[in-house]
Amino acid sequence: MNKLLIYYSLSGNGDLVAEHLRKEGFCVRKVEPKKAMPKKFFWQIMAGGFAAGIGKKEPLKAYDPDVRDFDEIVIGSPVWNGRLSCPINTVLDKTDLKGKKLTFVLYSGSGDAPKAVQKIQSLYPDAGIIHLKEPKKYPDELKKL
Numbered sequence: 001m002n003k004l005l006i007y008y009s010l011s012g013n014g015d016l017v018a019e020h021l022r023k024e025g026f027c028v029r030k031v032e033p034k035k036a037m038p039k040k041f042f043w044q045i046m047a048g049g050f051a052a053g054i055g056k057k058e059p060l061k062a063y064d065p066d067v068r069d070f071d072e073i074v075i076g077s078p079v080w081n082g083r084l085s086c087p088i089n090t091v092l093d094k095t096d097l098k099g100k101k102l103t104f105v106l107y108s109g110s111g112d113a114p115k116a117v118q119k120i121q122s123l124y125p126d127a128g129i130i131h132l133k134e135p136k137k138y139p140d141e142l143k144k145l
């Protein structure tokens with residue numbers, strides 16, 4: 001079975017998820033926004049939190065939405081303001097995930113994201129959801145994958 005992880009990471013937690021899944025045989029596509037996020041955490045929270053709150057689809061650098069070669073797809077997103085991150089909103093908008101075995105891996109400070117879960121369940125009722133508390137701080141969380 002061909003497996004693909006599409007993910008975003010601003011501060012490295014998602015990169016640990018990618019490293020783990022690569023060892024499990026996943027191909028990996030990391031998305032990058034065209035516009036860099038602010039460097040300071042406070043401004044990241046202000047900008048990213050607000051944009052996620054309004055469901056912004058952040059324009060991406062050279063994103064390849066073709067997933068025809070894959071049967072199983074994992075989407076990895078940090079939780080921003082309780083929601084999916086803006087780069088991942090764009091991924092979902094541009095990628096045809098119909099008929100795929102789909103799992104979302106969310107990573108967050110609190111380990112909780114009811115609004116993200118609500119959105120995933122409304123768009124992809126059959127998708128699995130795995131929620132990790134910042135694996136950079138809690139590496140054992142990766143065992144949930």
Ligand SMILES: Cc1cc2nc3c(=O)[nH]c(=O)nc-3n(C[C@H](O)[C@H](O)[C@H](O)COP(=O)(O)O)c2cc1C
Nearest residue numbers: 009010011012013014048078080081082108109110
């Ligand atoms: C803009 C922004 C908003 C965030 N909002 C939340 C939140 O609502 N709930 C939470 O638990 N963590 C929140 N966090 C923390 C991140 O979800 C958490 O650190 C995550 O593991 C980051 O993943 P990354 O290192 O791959 O970017 C936020 C972080 C940022 C930058």
